[in-house]
Structures are given as C-alpha cells and as structure tokens.
Amino acid sequence: MKTNNKINTKVNIGSLELKNPVMTASGTFGYGLEFEEYMDLNSIGAIIVKGLAIKPVKGNKTPRLVETTAGIINAIGLQNIGVDAFLKDKLPKLKKYKTPIIANIYGTSVEEYIEVAHMLEGTDVAAVEVNISCPNVKKGGLAFAADRVAIKGILDGVKRVYKKPVIMKLSPNVGPLEELARFCEDSGADSLSLINTLVGMKIDIEKKKPCIANIYGGLSGPAIKPVALAFVHKVSKAVKIPLIGIGGIMNWCDAVEFMMAGATAVEIGTANFREPDASEKTAKGIVGYMKKNNIKDIKTIIGSLNC
Amino acid sequence: MRIKSKIVSNTKIGSDLWRLKLDAGKSIKARPGQFINLLISESYQPLLRRPFSIYDAYGKYVEIVYKVIGCGTRLLSEKKKGDVLDFMGPLGNSYLDHMTGSKSPIVLIGGGTGAASVFFLAKYLKSKKIKFTFIQGAKCRDQMVARAEFKKLGCAFATDDGSMGNKGFASDVLKDVLKDDSIIFTCGPKPMFKAIKAVADTKNFVKVFASFEEYMGCGIGACVSCVLEIKTGDTTEYKRVCKDGTIFDLNDVEF
Structure with a gap:
C-alpha cells in the first residue's frame, strides 16, 4: 500500500515503527509465505508468525479445530518447525518483503523462553511476542500466565538476551487482566497484545464426545470481539505501554473500534482463514476511513473514544 | 488462485x-x-x-x-x-503425483461423495487411454454419485442395501478383481480405507493412495488443523491434509 503523503498511518510498538497498525495474529498466518499468493505481504504493518519453540513441536491429536457460532475453537498444541528451521528455511524467504517479521515465542520453562529469544537476537526478526497465554498446551501456556515469578523471570531474561521490542501476549483466562497487564509493564514489557483465545468447548451429542481431542480449546473469531474490546479498553486505562488489540477483528471497522478503545495496533487472526487478504483489506479500509473523516494522523484515533 | x-x-x-x-x-x-x-x-x-x-x-x-x-x-x-x-x-496434491508410469493394473475406488474425486481421475485416465478398474460404493442407489456418468466409464457398483450393483461394500468387489502389483487410488470414509487395506494386504506389492478428509481451518497449510499422523522413519509426524495431501500413501498413515 502506498503511503499517502497527507495521511500518516505509522504507529510505534516500542522502538519498532510500523507503516500501519495491521498485523497478523500468530497461529493464523503460518509463516507468512502461505499467503503470498493471496495478498500483498508488503501492505501490512507486520507479520507475526506461528509460535516458535527451541525444538520442533508435534502438536495435539486431532480433531484440532471445530466451528462454533461465529467462531472457531482450536487446540493445535503449538505444532511448529522450531526456531532453527524457521531461521534457515522461512526467514530468508520473507526477506524480500519490507514488512517486519515478529516471532511469537514460547517454551515449557522460563529457561526455554529465554533460549528462544536468545536464538532470535541478531537476526532479522523485528520483535518477539511472548506467548504466556496459550490455553492448549499442558506445559507452558496458561500455567505461566498465572505465575508472577515466572513472568518476571521470562521478561527479565528475554529482555537481557534480546534487544528489540518484547510484546507480552495476554490471556483473559486467568485472573484480573488489568493487574497482569500492569505487572508486565512494571517488569519491562515494551507492549502488550490482547486477548488470546478464550477457553471453550463444543460437544458432539450423538457421540457424547468433545468435538476436539484436547476437550477444551481456544475460542476465536467474531464471537469474542465484544469481550476482547472491553478488555482492551480496560487495560488501556491501566497501562501506558502500547497495546495491540486482538479478538475477532474481521475488517477495518472492527480495527478502528479497537483503536478507539485504546489499541495502538491490531492483529487479524481467524479472518485470515475466511478471507486470506483480510489484513491487507483492513489496512486499506483504515486509510479509507481516515480520508472520509479527514483524519491526518492515525495516532489521533488511538484511545479517542468519548466516554 | x-x-x-x-x-x-x-x-x-x-x-x-x-x-x-x-x-x-x-x-x-x-x-x-x-x-x-x-x-x-x-x-x-x-x-x-x-x-x-x-x-x-x-x-x-x-x-x-x-x-x-x-x-x-x-x-x-x-x-x-x-x-x-x-x-x-x-488446492492440494493430485493422484497423478503418485502415478509411477509403470504397467501396474490401476484400480479406482470411490466411497460416498468421495467418488466425486475419483471420477475426475477416471475421466482423465480414459482421455489418456489408460486402462483401469472402477468401483463405487454407497449406502443405496439414491446416494450413488452421478450414476450415469460412472456407468459410461465402466464402473462396478456396490450398495449396503443391494439397491444397485453388488450388495455389500466396495472392498468386497475389490476382493474379486484385485491382482498382484496393482495400484489403487481411492477417496471415501476411513473405514472403507481400512477395508481396502485389508484386501490389498492379501496380495503382493499393492500400493494404495487415499485422499483424506479432515476438519480444515484455512485450506492452505497455515493453521495446521487438518493433520494426519504420518510415519517418518522410526517416528511419526503430523502432516497437513490440505497442503501435504490430501492424497497419502496408505502405508504411511496412522489411522
């Protein structure tokens, strides 16, 4: 997307400047390359790739995904190729794009999180998003979201070995989110992304069985948007660091809502499955909205809600 | 596209x-x-x-x-x-990716709506003047995919209730026609794949390539939802039905 001279769509996540506030949510956009054929990867603010661990992860048993009313429940179990394979096979192919690549990272111990961040230091990865909120893995994930000592340990360690911005991805599944957000800010996080999926389930009444093998999974999609929006609004009152809004954003209208609620940027997730160019369309739509409303600087939308 | x-x-x-x-x-x-x-x-x-x-x-x-x-x-x-x-x-791979070019007898088996995918292959083989045996199975006559078109291609039928063709399963028909060294291409429900494999195992050097169906999120390999457990050496890994398949060598699949 050409940047219109008169319109500024740039936003900052810590020291990272994005040409526009639209990113792709980890786990819904593969390693980015899967979408080359369907959209212009240069048109968005950043690509956040599938969660990376030290070693390849096999993932959960199937079924891993089921559709619900205006949403989906997934329990993939963070299947990924591992940091080494990502750096060797995927990142070089993403180099031809000008869009920053953000790595979502996770581990099964504090040390593993730090090690993954360490492996990404000095690479072309522009920031890391730390997943302390996946509801679908036994080790790591949610267990960390509830453990303040672990969060402090992860943040201290990651910040020590990784010099670019560190985003903490938060879950509303454990405890009051404002408190957790404030704790992450005080512990040195550069930005927060929220919300990760909500724990949910679906039952096949003929088989008397849960529809996904993991029993519970993470609910995403339009169904969770109002919940996500309220969390972003509440957290924006509690912290000063930039927020990245996530949760059922399907188009530019949804994105503008999140920005008005206090998000500096947004991540498009489930929408990518339906419309592979949803993120590109969202970025373009925001510019259209700005033109129509004579908004020169996108930053003036952030937190502009009258209430 | x-x-x-x-x-x-x-x-x-x-x-x-x-x-x-x-x-x-x-x-x-x-x-x-x-x-x-x-x-x-x-x-x-x-x-x-x-x-x-x-x-x-x-x-x-x-x-x-x-x-x-x-x-x-x-x-x-x-x-x-x-x-x-x-x-x-x-999207996905093709049966043709698994065609060896050898003179192996070719058998096509479609089960339920899976027959649709096999029909496309049958039509292709016919246009290339490649010979094949063609079997379609369904619950009943009324659930047989495009009966007339299949008949034209010389298809044998099997129905659970006997309302069309043989009474029984497509795999029962297979028992009578399968030869050593054959290559089978199939699409349909998993229990049918199991039955086909059991028949294939009674002969020598039979290869079975099956098109699988799993719940998909994106269809382009990004979400890793529609995976199948595939044997790789001593271990197994989850491969994506939409991108690495939908067609796999049945010998490699844990199901």
Whole structure:
C-alpha cells in the first residue's frame, strides 16, 4: 500500500515503527509465505508468525479445530518447525518483503523462553511476542500466565538476551487482566497484545464426545470481539505501554473500534482463514476511513473514544 | 488462485446429493484429486470456507458433487444460477503425483461423495487411454454419485442395501478383481480405507493412495488443523491434509 503523503498511518510498538497498525495474529498466518499468493505481504504493518519453540513441536491429536457460532475453537498444541528451521528455511524467504517479521515465542520453562529469544537476537526478526497465554498446551501456556515469578523471570531474561521490542501476549483466562497487564509493564514489557483465545468447548451429542481431542480449546473469531474490546479498553486505562488489540477483528471497522478503545495496533487472526487478504483489506479500509473523516494522523484515533 | 465464480447450475442429483457447476471466468487447470475451498456465506454463519473435491474441471468450468450435511452445505444447496461464489483453488496434491508410469493394473475406488474425486481421475485416465478398474460404493442407489456418468466409464457398483450393483461394500468387489502389483487410488470414509487395506494386504506389492478428509481451518497449510499422523522413519509426524495431501500413501498413515 502506498503511503499517502497527507495521511500518516505509522504507529510505534516500542522502538519498532510500523507503516500501519495491521498485523497478523500468530497461529493464523503460518509463516507468512502461505499467503503470498493471496495478498500483498508488503501492505501490512507486520507479520507475526506461528509460535516458535527451541525444538520442533508435534502438536495435539486431532480433531484440532471445530466451528462454533461465529467462531472457531482450536487446540493445535503449538505444532511448529522450531526456531532453527524457521531461521534457515522461512526467514530468508520473507526477506524480500519490507514488512517486519515478529516471532511469537514460547517454551515449557522460563529457561526455554529465554533460549528462544536468545536464538532470535541478531537476526532479522523485528520483535518477539511472548506467548504466556496459550490455553492448549499442558506445559507452558496458561500455567505461566498465572505465575508472577515466572513472568518476571521470562521478561527479565528475554529482555537481557534480546534487544528489540518484547510484546507480552495476554490471556483473559486467568485472573484480573488489568493487574497482569500492569505487572508486565512494571517488569519491562515494551507492549502488550490482547486477548488470546478464550477457553471453550463444543460437544458432539450423538457421540457424547468433545468435538476436539484436547476437550477444551481456544475460542476465536467474531464471537469474542465484544469481550476482547472491553478488555482492551480496560487495560488501556491501566497501562501506558502500547497495546495491540486482538479478538475477532474481521475488517477495518472492527480495527478502528479497537483503536478507539485504546489499541495502538491490531492483529487479524481467524479472518485470515475466511478471507486470506483480510489484513491487507483492513489496512486499506483504515486509510479509507481516515480520508472520509479527514483524519491526518492515525495516532489521533488511538484511545479517542468519548466516554 | 482465488476466484469469484458464477453458478452455472446447482442441481439435486440424489437423496441430499447435489451437483454444482461454477464458471471461473478463466481456465483453472485442476488436476484429479485436488479440491476447492468455497466461501458459502456472506455472514459469519458458517464462518469458515468449506472444502470440496473437484468432480470435474474443463476450460473455465469446475464442478463439485456435495452432500447436504450441515448448515454450510444446506446454504450451498439454496444457491441459484448466477449467484457469485468465492473459491480458493485448485488446492492440494493430485493422484497423478503418485502415478509411477509403470504397467501396474490401476484400480479406482470411490466411497460416498468421495467418488466425486475419483471420477475426475477416471475421466482423465480414459482421455489418456489408460486402462483401469472402477468401483463405487454407497449406502443405496439414491446416494450413488452421478450414476450415469460412472456407468459410461465402466464402473462396478456396490450398495449396503443391494439397491444397485453388488450388495455389500466396495472392498468386497475389490476382493474379486484385485491382482498382484496393482495400484489403487481411492477417496471415501476411513473405514472403507481400512477395508481396502485389508484386501490389498492379501496380495503382493499393492500400493494404495487415499485422499483424506479432515476438519480444515484455512485450506492452505497455515493453521495446521487438518493433520494426519504420518510415519517418518522410526517416528511419526503430523502432516497437513490440505497442503501435504490430501492424497497419502496408505502405508504411511496412522489411522
């Protein structure tokens, strides 16, 4: 997307400047390359790739995904190729794009999180998003979201070995989110992304069985948007660091809502499955909205809600 | 490719069975075994696209045969001539990727709506004057995919209730015709694959390549939802049905 001279769509996540506030949510956009054929990867603010661990992860048993009313429940179990394979096979192919690549990272111990961040230091990865909120893995994930000592340990360690911005991805599944957000800010996080999926389930009444093998999974999609929006609004009152809004954003209208609620940027997730160019369309739509409303600087939308 | 196609026809061809013909506006160059991922609803119900095996593709036209099962396929059956449908595809690998070029006898087996995918291969083989044996199984006559077209291609039929062809399963018909060194291409339900494998194991050097169906999120390999456990050396790994398949060597699949 050409940047219109008169319109500024740039936003900052810590020291990272994005040409526009639209990113792709980890786990819904593969390693980015899967979408080359369907959209212009240069048109968005950043690509956040599938969660990376030290070693390849096999993932959960199937079924891993089921559709619900205006949403989906997934329990993939963070299947990924591992940091080494990502750096060797995927990142070089993403180099031809000008869009920053953000790595979502996770581990099964504090040390593993730090090690993954360490492996990404000095690479072309522009920031890391730390997943302390996946509801679908036994080790790591949610267990960390509830453990303040672990969060402090992860943040201290990651910040020590990784010099670019560190985003903490938060879950509303454990405890009051404002408190957790404030704790992450005080512990040195550069930005927060929220919300990760909500724990949910679906039952096949003929088989008397849960529809996904993991029993519970993470609910995403339009169904969770109002919940996500309220969390972003509440957290924006509690912290000063930039927020990245996530949760059922399907188009530019949804994105503008999140920005008005206090998000500096947004991540498009489930929408990518339906419309592979949803993120590109969202970025373009925001510019259209700005033109129509004579908004020169996108930053003036952030937190502009009258209430 | 992502294409805004136009419905040429959407016709009921059996009990809950429908045949949909789309005009893609340009040649889509589909290969037997591939699928398209259709966006059915403008609203978020259903939210996800629905994958369908390609039944036939020629010039700018692509056809699928589908069974009305849930809200997505019901909505699809209500679509009319001229309606616009957004699809991604053709996606996935092809049976042709597993053709060895050897003189092995070829057997095609379709079960339920899985027969649609095998029909496309049968039509291709016929056009190349390659000989094959063709078997289709279904619950009953009324659920047999495109009976007339299959008959033209010399297909043998099996139904659970005996209302068409042999009474019993497609795998029962297979028992009588399977020769050593054959190569089988199949699409259908997993229990049928198991039955086919059991018959194949009674002969020597029979290869079976099956097109699998799993619940898909994206259809392009990004979400890693539709995986199958595939043997790799001493271990197994999850491979994506949409991108690494849908067609796998049945010997490699844990199911």
